[in-house]
Amino acid sequence: MAEHTGPIGIFDSGYGGLTVFKEIAARLPQYDYIYLGDNARVPYGNRSFETVYQYTLECVNHLFDKGCHLVILACNTASAKALRTIQQQDLPKKEELRRVLGVIRPTTELVGELSLTKHVGVLATTGTVSSLSYPVEIGKFYPDLSVFQQACPMWVPLVENNEHQSPGADYFIKQGLDNLLEQSPDIDVIILGCTHYPLLINKIREYVPENTRILSQGAIVAERLEDYLLRHPEMAARCSKNGSQSFFTTESATDFDRHAAIFFGKEVRSVHLPL
Known part of the structure; x- marks a missing residue:
């Protein structure tokens, strides 16, 4: 079966998914990974459902072509606007066993266990908010x-x-948090519903009550992915394990590498992937 194995694909519209990839790689370092950032067409947040779906599907198919059997949409907008359609309409057409997972469900499965007031806040892009995926x-x-x-x-x-x-x-961080907490001062758990936002977490903490729980998706997604692979050994067997990491971008590789280090926590070397 070794000839049928391939890396785990991780897709994002740009850089933010690297905060998720960082946590996944730390928790599951034995697997091979390919990260694809569609930086040439970012941002996705203000685009229509149909456009986000088309862009996401195109990039997912690129990752399938590179041998991935499992792809993680490490992008809230793609998870909100494209994941369900891909899972229900496109994956059944594939001959081989392939799966695409998102970042929204792992967090939503957990949040109710953490809130005492039963009031939860979500900070996200305009596209994710308008999709109503989190509620x-x-x-x-x-x-x-x-x-x-x-x-x-x-x-x-x-x-x-x-x-x-x-x-x-x-100014902008306080403004966003003030607007959220004005809706309900009883919010005791806040979900960071964008993969860029963990880089703002220290400043976010300055403008919320001390007992507020702030949830970053990376560690949660990594934990749930590990659980998924344990519950689906047939998929785990299709994921190769050499500890390698490859990075692709649809924009300039030089620009990607310079910005990616901010999100991934270390230098990366990417390859340009023309669409």
């Missing part, structure tokens, strides 16, 4: 929870321009 998914597991969302459109540009540690970032 819908949380409602499936915890119908008694009240979910409050806040779009923070300036947060991603702050991170990608390496301004997230600057004093100027505080």
Whole structure:
């Protein structure tokens, strides 16, 4: 069966998925990974459902072509706007066993166990907020929870321009949190529903009550992926284990490498993938 094995694919519209990949690789270092960032067409957050679906499917198919049997959509917008259609319409057409998983469900499965007030906040891009994916998914597991969302459109540009540690970032971070907490001062758990936002976590903590739980997706997704592979040994057997990591971008590899280190925590060397 060795000839049928391949790396685990990790897809994001840009850099943010590297915060998820970092946690996955730390928890499951034995596997091979391919990361693909569609930087040439970022941002996805303000695009239509159909466009996000088409872009995501194209990149998922690229990862399948590179031998991946399992692909993680390490992007909230792609998970919100494309995952279900890919799972229900496209994967059944594939001859081989292939799976595509997202980052929203692992967090929503957990959040109800952490909230004492039953009031949960979600900070995300405009696209993820408008999709209502978090309220819908949380409602499936915890119908008694009240979910409050806040779009923070300036947060991603702050991170990608390496301004997230600057004093100027505080204005936009405080504004987003104030708007969220105005909806309900009883919020005691906040989900960071964008993979860029973990880089802002220290500043976020400054503007929320001390007892507020802040959930970053990376560690949660990594833990749930490990559990998934244990529960699905047939998929684990299809994932190769040489500890390798490869990076691809649809934009300039030089630009990608310079920014990627901020998210991944160490230098990377990527290859340009023309679409």
